[in-house]
Amino acid sequence: MQIPMADDYTFFRHRRRDQYVINMMRRILLRIIQLIFILLILSFLVFLLMYLAPGDAAEKRLMSQGVAVTKEMLTAERERMGLLRPFFVRYGEWLFGVLRGDFGLSVKDDLPVAPKLLAGLKNTTALAGGSLLLTLLFAFPAGILSAVRQGGIPDHILRILSFAGNSMPNFLLSILLMYAFCVRIRLFPIIAEGGIEGLVLPSLSLAIPMASRFIRQIRAEILTELSAEYVRGMRARGVKERYILFGNVLRNASGHILTTIGLQVGTLMGGSVVVESIFRWPGIGKLVMDSITARDYPVIMGFVLVMGTIYVVINLLTDIAYRVLDPRTSTHA
Amino acid sequence: MAKELLKIRNLYASYGEEPVLLDISFDIPEGGIFCIVGESGSGKSTLLKAVLGLDRVLVTGGDILYEGRSLPGMPDREHRKLLGREIGLIPQNPAGSFNPTRRLRAQIRETVESQGMAYSEKAAVEAFGAVGLTNPEKVLSSRPYELSGGMNQRIAIAAALLPEPRLLLCDEATSALDVVTAGAVVDELFSLSRSRNTALLMVTHHLGIAKRMSDRIGIMKDGQLIETGSTEEVLARPREEYTRRLLAAVPRLS
Numbered sequence: 001m002q003i004p005m006a007d008d009y010t011f012f013r014h015r016r017r018d019q020y021v022i023n024m025m026r027r028i029l030l031r032i033i034q035l036i037f038i039l040l041i042l043s044f045l046v047f048l049l050m051y052l053a054p055g056d057a058a059e060k061r062l063m064s065q066g067v068a069v070t071k072e073m074l075t076a077e078r079e080r081m082g083l084l085r086p087f088f089v090r091y092g093e094w095l096f097g098v099l100r101g102d103f104g105l106s107v108k109d110d111l112p113v114a115p116k117l118l119a120g121l122k123n124t125t126a127l128a129g130g131s132l133l134l135t136l137l138f139a140f141p142a143g144i145l146s147a148v149r150q151g152g153i154p155d156h157i158l159r160i161l162s163f164a165g166n167s168m169p170n171f172l173l174s175i176l177l178m179y180a181f182c183v184r185i186r187l188f189p190i191i192a193e194g195g196i197e198g199l200v201l202p203s204l205s206l207a208i209p210m211a212s213r214f215i216r217q218i219r220a221e222i223l224t225e226l227s228a229e230y231v232r233g234m235r236a237r238g239v240k241e242r243y244i245l246f247g248n249v250l251r252n253a254s255g256h257i258l259t260t261i262g263l264q265v266g267t268l269m270g271g272s273v274v275v276e277s278i279f280r281w282p283g284i285g286k287l288v289m290d291s292i293t294a295r296d297y298p299v300i301m302g303f304v305l306v307m308g309t310i311y312v313v314i315n316l317l318t319d320i321a322y323r324v325l326d327p328r329t330s331t332h333a
Numbered sequence: 334m335a336k337e338l339l340k341i342r343n344l345y346a347s348y349g350e351e352p353v354l355l356d357i358s359f360d361i362p363e364g365g366i367f368c369i370v371g372e373s374g375s376g377k378s379t380l381l382k383a384v385l386g387l388d389r390v391l392v393t394g395g396d397i398l399y400e401g402r403s404l405p406g407m408p409d410r411e412h413r414k415l416l417g418r419e420i421g422l423i424p425q426n427p428a429g430s431f432n433p434t435r436r437l438r439a440q441i442r443e444t445v446e447s448q449g450m451a452y453s454e455k456a457a458v459e460a461f462g463a464v465g466l467t468n469p470e471k472v473l474s475s476r477p478y479e480l481s482g483g484m485n486q487r488i489a490i491a492a493a494l495l496p497e498p499r500l501l502l503c504d505e506a507t508s509a510l511d512v513v514t515a516g517a518v519v520d521e522l523f524s525l526s527r528s529r530n531t532a533l534l535m536v537t538h539h540l541g542i543a544k545r546m547s548d549r550i551g552i553m554k555d556g557q558l559i560e561t562g563s564t565e566e567v568l569a570r571p572r573e574e575y576t577r578r579l580l581a582a583v584p585r586l587s
Binding site: 229230232233234235236237238239240241243247248251252325326327328 | 388413415422434440446492
């Protein structure tokens, strides 16, 4: 008997491929517009906060030059630094400068802020990259192993290790590593500004807690995915476990994992202040710590704005990657 | 009489603490079609799970013999090797048996290559065509969530048939299809079984399907096979009151 054909009309309940791409583009464009607004608001808030913050940059600056400050000198210095003009004028000027890549001059030493930020950013990126690489190299195999051999010996060992790594504060870990590898075994210099060998210990200090969290998450994501109905279906079809794990389970789980990585990168860029200070790594975290003590407002403002931009852009990229990995999230636009 | 392919001997099985199957016995010869009819919750699906060995169905007594080898007795790894090429499954929820985010071509390829066979686009297109899918190339390029339930069911049937298993388990294989298509698919399965000498173990709550294709049927109630026999015999002269009630309740499938 002839089997009736499923009619072409009900064929694709959703859209075709070109429609999918258009949807995607539209979403990205929308996100970019959103992003611009977010950054505008952020820049305003940053400027406002610095405006309202106690302390007087002019006074601080004169004091740092070691002269006795008179009222006249203070007024003249304020005038020279442009602190007496109205708030919105100053905000506007600063914003237009920023858009041209000019973040103003550092209050501390009159040098432009942008190159300082750039140099710090470069070092911090190297540190973040190094620690992320270490994290992924360790966390992926470990997470997969403990999920696949759930309840086995490696799973238990990794559970304890990741618990310990997760509960250890960064600064303690940094000091322990320093003691072990710089004092006991003299493998690395205590202070190595720049240089690859100076990158290893701070990267490890950041990577160990992060990897500990990732192992738990990767394990959980894989276990959730392994209990999905399609895994049972594939097993019933006799599909090899290797295909199920690497071609399907890991692929489906990677969307969520990637989101966490994206968030982590943001945290790493801004949050490695403590580790950078301990190892005297000339990153942006150390730069901003020094600037906060010196009330170097232009540097702080630049820092917040740059970090905000990085955070938002990484978020956008993560979002796009997530959609590509799981096309279901794109069709219901 | 052909050689017995699957023998189930006094099988007791439980799901967790709860006993689900009680003293089940039947045989399926090579190329034979056995249909188990029963209400939801009677233990039909558990029986299939026990044969597949994938879920945590605990065999507490009796045995399941495939070509004389005990399935519950063999190591998991060996049992898994039988799936696909020897024992196939058309699952109850076909859409759920594929990874929703990947194109079917990749998934069919994995299914075929896992059996040590080479993937050929032509064979896949033919297999899809054989179960009544129009435009098989397009279907291969789409993802399961983009297709209707009926189409997914056909794909699941095609995927189960591609490795040419000797025993095919069908768990309500036509539940997502409309009556006309269901009838056609049942006919298709029947002719495939005859032409390839594939044994079928079907589980359904639909007596009409059983009547249409099976050699023998078993009526299942509360985990027991209360009546077993050749299809004609059971349907013409049901011994049990329950079977008679089931028969009376069936809408006729012409």
